[in-house]
Amino acid sequence: MAADTSATPPPEAAIAGLDRLDAVPPQARRRFWEMAWAASWPKLLALVLALAIWELIYLSGFKQGILPGPAQALPDLWHQLHTALLWQALGTTLRRAVIGFALALAIGLVVGALVSRIKPLRAGVGSLITALQTLPSIVWVPFGIILFGANTTAILFVIVMTAAPAIANGLIAGADYLPPLLLRAGKTMGLRRVSLYRHLIMPATLPAFVTGLKQGWAFGWHGLIAGEVVVIILGQPSLGVLLSNDQDQADMAGAISIIIVLLAIGIAVDLLFNLVNNRIRRRWGVTDAAGNG
Amino acid sequence: MSIDARRSMPPEAVPGALARSEPPAAGSPAVRISEVSKSFGRGHDALLALDQVSLTVAPGEFVTLIGASGCGKSTLLNLVAGLDQPTSGQVSAGGRQVALMFQESALFPWLSAARNVEMPMRAAGLPRAQRRERVAELLDLVHLGAFADKHPHQLSGGMRQRVALARALAQDAEVLLMDEPFGALDAMTRDLLHEVLEGIWRRRRLTILFVTHEVREAVRLGDRVVLLSSRPGRVIGEFPVEFGRPRGMDDAQTVELAIKIKARLREEVVRHGS
Numbered sequence: 001m002a003a004d005t006s007a008t009p010p011p012e013a014a015i016a017g018l019d020r021l022d023a024v025p026p027q028a029r030r031r032f033w034e035m036a037w038a039a040s041w042p043k044l045l046a047l048v049l050a051l052a053i054w055e056l057i058y059l060s061g062f063k064q065g066i067l068p069g070p071a072q073a074l075p076d077l078w079h080q081l082h083t084a085l086l087w088q089a090l091g092t093t094l095r096r097a098v099i100g101f102a103l104a105l106a107i108g109l110v111v112g113a114l115v116s117r118i119k120p121l122r123a124g125v126g127s128l129i130t131a132l133q134t135l136p137s138i139v140w141v142p143f144g145i146i147l148f149g150a151n152t153t154a155i156l157f158v159i160v161m162t163a164a165p166a167i168a169n170g171l172i173a174g175a176d177y178l179p180p181l182l183l184r185a186g187k188t189m190g191l192r193r194v195s196l197y198r199h200l201i202m203p204a205t206l207p208a209f210v211t212g213l214k215q216g217w218a219f220g221w222h223g224l225i226a227g228e229v230v231v232i233i234l235g236q237p238s239l240g241v242l243l244s245n246d247q248d249q250a251d252m253a254g255a256i257s258i259i260i261v262l263l264a265i266g267i268a269v270d271l272l273f274n275l276v277n278n279r280i281r282r283r284w285g286v287t288d289a290a291g292n293g
Numbered sequence: 294m295s296i297d298a299r300r301s302m303p304p305e306a307v308p309g310a311l312a313r314s315e316p317p318a319a320g321s322p323a324v325r326i327s328e329v330s331k332s333f334g335r336g337h338d339a340l341l342a343l344d345q346v347s348l349t350v351a352p353g354e355f356v357t358l359i360g361a362s363g364c365g366k367s368t369l370l371n372l373v374a375g376l377d378q379p380t381s382g383q384v385s386a387g388g389r390q391v392a393l394m395f396q397e398s399a400l401f402p403w404l405s406a407a408r409n410v411e412m413p414m415r416a417a418g419l420p421r422a423q424r425r426e427r428v429a430e431l432l433d434l435v436h437l438g439a440f441a442d443k444h445p446h447q448l449s450g451g452m453r454q455r456v457a458l459a460r461a462l463a464q465d466a467e468v469l470l471m472d473e474p475f476g477a478l479d480a481m482t483r484d485l486l487h488e489v490l491e492g493i494w495r496r497r498r499l500t501i502l503f504v505t506h507e508v509r510e511a512v513r514l515g516d517r518v519v520l521l522s523s524r525p526g527r528v529i530g531e532f533p534v535e536f537g538r539p540r541g542m543d544d545a546q547t548v549e550l551a552i553k554i555k556a557r558l559r560e561e562v563v564r565h566g567s
Contacts, residue, residue, distance in 0.1 A: 011488040015436045018482060022449030185399035188374055188392065189464055190416035199412060203403050284402045285446025 043267075068253045076253035077260055089237040090261065093228065096152065096238070100159025101220055107160060108167025108216065115168065116175035126172065132165040137223035141230050155227040163220030170212010174205025207280050214273045225262065321387055322349040323468055323500035324373055329382035331368055342368045344525035345382070352467075355494055355501045357515030359508060359554065361562050365526030366504040370470045373502065389500075392466035396473040398453035400445040406456045407432065407441040413464040431459040435489060451482035455489065462493070471503045475510070484542060487513060491538065508551045508558070509542050518554060522561050530557055
């Protein structure tokens with residue numbers, strides 16, 4: 001035996017050489033401000049373009065006297081930002097969004113986990129969940145009001161009914177695309193039931209799950225504002241209520257201000273999701289063009 | 294020392310052998326496959342993948358399995374790994390821990406190399422300090438100590454297979470099943486991995502069942518080359534490799550035996566054509 005080992009030149013040196021040649025060169029890390037600028041200048045440009053088009057429409061005289069231009073609407077927004085009412089309304093709406101989304105997340109997780117693992121349930125309920133997702137969020141508003149009355153519960157109900165199917169669907173899609181080879185590998189190394197979920201199925205479905213979350217948030221947000229425009233609770237202003245008031249008073253500048261606030265929230269949430277998504281993609285090596293994965 | 298002499302030696306007498314807490318029962322094979330048949334589907338459409346396959350592998354033996362397409366090589370490994378049940382017959386690894394390696398590394402893409410190697414030990418519930426220590430040891434064994442924090446996409450194909458090997462060893466497996474593990478690698482990387490695998494096999498006294506379609510690779514690595522027929526898979530020949538190690542893929546003896554095996558393999562394929 002000893003003679004064998006000494007006769008073989010150790011492969012370490014050759015391996016080290018190959019490894020060095022094979023190693024993926026580290027990506028140059030950009031500084032935070034560089035990245036922030038790279039991410040924000042296209043958005044700023046888009047904003048300027050949007051304002052320019054809006055001004056052009058105003059100057060063309062379309063719906064003159066009804067449709068204000070940026071020069072009239074933006075000061076109204078600025079003014080509203082200095083009132084307690086807008087901030088109070090924003091607080092109510094965001095609170096409802098967070099509570100409703102948390103409920104939808106819990107329900108979507110349970111339903112998604114059950115449906116993705118139990119075959120007859122998958123066959124029976126799978127397409128129903130997709131169908132639920134295609135329902136316009138406004139249809140749940142009358143349903144919720146009749147069921148719970150015109151109150152916060154009805155609004156939360158609308159968020160859950162619109163967001164939960166998307167979240168469940170994300171989980172199901174992720175489980176569907178779990179590579180069978182990984183499952184085989186996981187099972188041979190002794191992952192079972194709980195540990196299989198924790199160490200393999202959950203992390204493997206994470207990208208699809210985050211996509212589902214993002215979609216769930218978008219649907220839930222639609223449902224929330226639709227609900228708020230209809231369900232008006234005295235002494236509890238919300239963004240939807242402000243929008244409804246603007247409609248009653250034909251206050252176009254006010255309505256545009258609220259829409260801009262809603263857009264800003266949408267953009268902020270989108271940025272947050274993108275941040276999470278990019279982190280995941282980088283870890284998985286999906287963004288690495290030089291990788292040999 | 295000849296291979297046969299090494300094989301007949303008790304494990305304690307082999308230099309460099311790891312001490313085992315429970316030595317396997319002396320004389321009993323590490324893997325016993327007896328009259329195993331496996332068919333997929335039912336009735337007319339049933340496909341007989343394996344037909345009465347019998348094979349025993351001694352503890353510490355390196356057996357290579359070779360056959361044309363459709364010989365049920367992968368099916369056989371799945372049965373030994375316990376991932377599937379035979380239609381009839383028996384498969385036993387005598388209660389030994391069995392690890393499986395594939396042509397693709399099947400590493401978890403969201404984990405670093407070290408965390409991938411750690412995974413079987415987490416599944417087994419080993420304490421963290423012990424896991425850390427063994428991960429470092431295993432990565433050094435496959436010469437990847439410097440790449441512990443890299444993710445699979447940052448590693449080359451050969452490096453990924455070495456991580457997969459370390460992960461298989463992390464299961465404390467005595468029996469290693471390998472399903473064309475080097476099939477997708479370039480020749481130089483493959484040759485080096487042969488040396489790495491041979492070294493680990495020798496030092497750890499592993500029992501290896503290695504499936505390949507490359508005849509010279511089978512001769513280069515195996516103590517014995519087992520030839521399987523296709524559709525259904527049957528054992529149709531065994532070729533003991535009697536010359537010593539280390540061998541090279543291009544050594545005259547390796548090539549000579551490979552030519553013999555290839556001729557036999559060709560007969561088998563021709564039989565299907567007529």
